[in-house]
Amino acid sequence: MSDLTKQTPADPSTIERVEITVNGQTVQARTDKPLIQACIQAGVEVPHYCYHPGLTPEGSCRICQVEVQQGKMPARVMVACRTPVMPGMVVNTETEGAHDARRECLEFLLKNHPLDCPICDKAGECTLQDYSFTEGQGEGRSVEPRRKLEKRKDLGDVILLDQERCILCTRCVRFMDEVPKTPQLCVAGRGSHSTIETWNDTPLSGNYQGNLADVCPVGALTLKSFRFKARVWNLTKTASSCGECSRGCATTVEVLRKGEVTRIRPRHDEDVNGWWMCDTGRFALDAFSLADRLVGTLLPSASRGWDATSVENGLQIASDMLTTGDKPLLIASPWLTQEEGGELLALGQTISARVAFVSTASNDLADDVLHTGDPGPNRRGLSDLGLEALTAEEILHTASEHSTVLCIGERVARLLGKGEAEGFNSLPPSARVLLFDCELPDAPTEGNSPIDIAIGLPSSVERVGHWVNIDGLRRNILQARPAPAGVWNTLRLLKYLHELLTNREVQS
Amino acid sequence: MVVVQRRELTFWERIYLPEIFRGLAITFKKMFEPRVTRQYPEEALPTNEVTRGQPRLVVKDDGNIACVSCGLCEAACPAYAITIDSQETERFIEREPERFEIDMLRCILCGFCEEACPKEAIFMSDELELANTTRQGLVYDMKQLERPASTLKPRIDYVRRINDRW
Incomplete structure (x- = not known):
């Protein structure tokens, strides 16, 4: 059975396939995957709770029972997730025997499962709920009361456990053992007293706890931060990529009522992140907050405040600033997409400017699971395009050599200031500073802000483009919600500015 | 094209006055007959448990709202109201609404919310009147929607009775 635990074979050409029949359909099934994968491959839906394609199959829930006939033996009902694929298998998921086996199994699973779907956060994406709806019977036959266990068990900062809802599939136990390789959960007790526990009630630790809420097929493990925040059917889901490190995990960005990003979940991408993502990326929701956004164009006024104007006007003024004086310095944020980076480079060539991007300092979050420790999601792509990599210190140092500095991209002010306003504000006062960012950095405590013009940009959940991750894989980001009114798409803004500058060059 | 053939008036009709007196006679006769019009709003409409008025939220006898904010009424609502x-x-039922708004201008009184509710928390009351000077004033919040279970009792019993028929 150890063959079934392998996630990806070293060489795809070594994958062995055999011919089996699933519901009358001939399938070339992989021998390194359990039978359930062959059924899924054939487009046949087999319910499963304990089976997860990214984890070792265990066969504890018994819901994936199908009827298998092999050779001269009579057809038998067996669990698809623990059965290796053999040549000539005839699998039938729809026979009366298979249905009966699954229905009986479901009745036992529902014996102790509380009927609190209206309260449960998993309702709407719960496979137990779905399968009870299609296959389950309307009323339970059990006369004994349901078991009473702890409903709000605290498992650390991220996860809350509802022991009553747990069906003991042990996906969470296997996840902790196999993916971050930090075994922390176990099944304690015997029989109907079994519960999921941590050792001595120690809170969970690590950067991968959030995945427990995703692997849980029912609502037993839920995210504290998402608890009662939204009903899942009210969330608009968009496939995108995570921008918190250069891994660029495939994500689903979930937005509530076209407003705030309420949840970010991993999406399956075999080559990038498998099925998982880290908590740093999952809980980086503040970056997409709609509060304190920089909208339209702001120009410093005489009274240390800001005068607002339109983006067209702002770009006109910006093009004036970029064409006067000597060689300007264009600083990109590593959140810029390939398309925007290419346009910035072309723009830089038109005005013969020095084009660089902020080479972010590594943080201590790197691990051997997913997080690379490098917070710039498109560092590889921008370097490949030919942008110069400069650290924040180098940029602040060289900025004094240029009369105009244009900083463009999400979080660029924060990166230059290393999280503090003072860093960005220490840009030389002699230079004209143009800031195109999602938010305005804090004003310095003394003196005037170095910014001469600030234009609002969309964040990475509000635009479309491509990032190239650390392994050179090109993955897209998609628009999950409209940008605030008065914010132009970065690419449109760059093209408009480029056109203004080209016309100016032609005139002179 | 249709040519409408009008009836020729008779002599008595053409001299006009007899017809006037005939009309007045009918008016005079009706003054002594029982009235069929209702003096609304002085005379309110009779309501019973079948009346499907505006939806209201049930406050249980222990003072807590019955709603657990499962969102099924929100999903069932065809008017997005x-x-x-x-x-x-902190209660045993872990969840309650923080905000529960019904836009009464959107509400079409269809009763789907009442049908969808798994917790017997929203019922169609016998309240039918709706007037305000602003649109925002007709977006009812939780305070305006809450009614003690005793006021909605006839409707609750009626709904239970018809649900038992299934």
């Missing part, structure tokens, strides 16, 4: 945000409570 309902908006719910939830929060956690």
Whole structure:
């Protein structure tokens, strides 16, 4: 059975396939995957709770029972997730025997499962709920009361456990053992007293706890931060990529009522992140907050405040600033997409400017699971395009050599200031500073802000483009919600500015 | 084209006055007959448990709202009149609405919310009157929607009775 635990074979050409029949359909099934994968491959839906394609199959829930006939033996009902694929298998998921086996199994699973779907956060994406709806019977036959266990068990900062809802599939136990390789959960007790526990009630630790809420097929493990925040059917889901490190995990960005990003979940991408993502990326929701956004164009006024104007006007003024004086310095944020980076480079060539991007300092979050420790999601792509990599210190140092500095991209002010306003504000006062960012950095405590013009940009959940991750894989980001009114798409803004500058060059 | 053939008036009709007196006679006769019009709003409409008025939220006898903010009424609402945000409570039922708004201008009184509710928390009351000077004033919040279970008792019993028929 150890063959079934392998996630990806070293060489795809070594994958062995055999011919089996699933519901009358001939399938070339992989021998390194359990039978359930062959059924899924054939487009046949087999319910499963304990089976997860990214984890070792265990066969504890018994819901994936199908009827298998092999050779001269009579057809038998067996669990698809623990059965290796053999040549000539005839699998039938729809026979009366298979249905009966699954229905009986479901009745036992529902014996102790509380009927609190209206309260449960998993309702709407719960496979137990779905399968009870299609296959389950309307009323339970059990006369004994349901078991009473702890409903709000605290498992650390991220996860809350509802022991009553747990069906003991042990996906969470296997996840902790196999993916971050930090075994922390176990099944304690015997029989109907079994519960999921941590050792001595120690809170969970690590950067991968959030995945427990995703692997849980029912609502037993839920995210504290998402608890009662939204009903899942009210969330608009968009496939995108995570921008918190250069891994660029495939994500689903979930937005509530076209407003705030309420949840970010991993999406399956075999080559990038498998099925998982880290908590740093999952809980980086503040970056997409709609509060304190920089909208339209702001120009410093005489009274240390800001005068607002339109983006067209702002770009006109910006093009004036970029064409006067000597060689300007264009600083990109590593959140810029390939398309925007290419346009910035072309723009830089038109005005013969020095084009660089902020080479972010590594943080201590790197691990051997997913997080690379490098917070710039498109560092590889921008370097490949030919942008110069400069650290924040180098940029602040060289900025004094240029009369105009244009900083463009999400979080660029924060990166230059290393999280503090003072860093960005220490840009030389002699230079004209143009800031195109999602938010305005804090004003310095003394003196005037170095910014001469600030234009609002969309964040990475509000635009479309491509990032190239650390392994050179090109993955897209998609628009999950409209940008605030008065914010132009970065690419449109760059093209408009480029056109203004080209016309100016032609005139002179 | 249709040519409408009008009836020729008779001599008595053409001299006009007899017809006037005939009309007045009918008016005079009706003054002594029982009235069929209702003096609304002085005379309110009779309502019973079958009346499907505006939806209202049930406050249980222990003073807590019956709603657990599951969002099924919000999903069932064909007019998108309902908006719910939830929060956690210390009670045994862990969830309650933080915001429960029904836009009464959108509400079409269809009763789907009452039908969808798994917790017997929203019922169609016998309240039918709706007037305000602003549109925002007709977006009812939780305070305006809450009614003690005793006021909605006839309707609750009626709904249970018809549900038992299934």
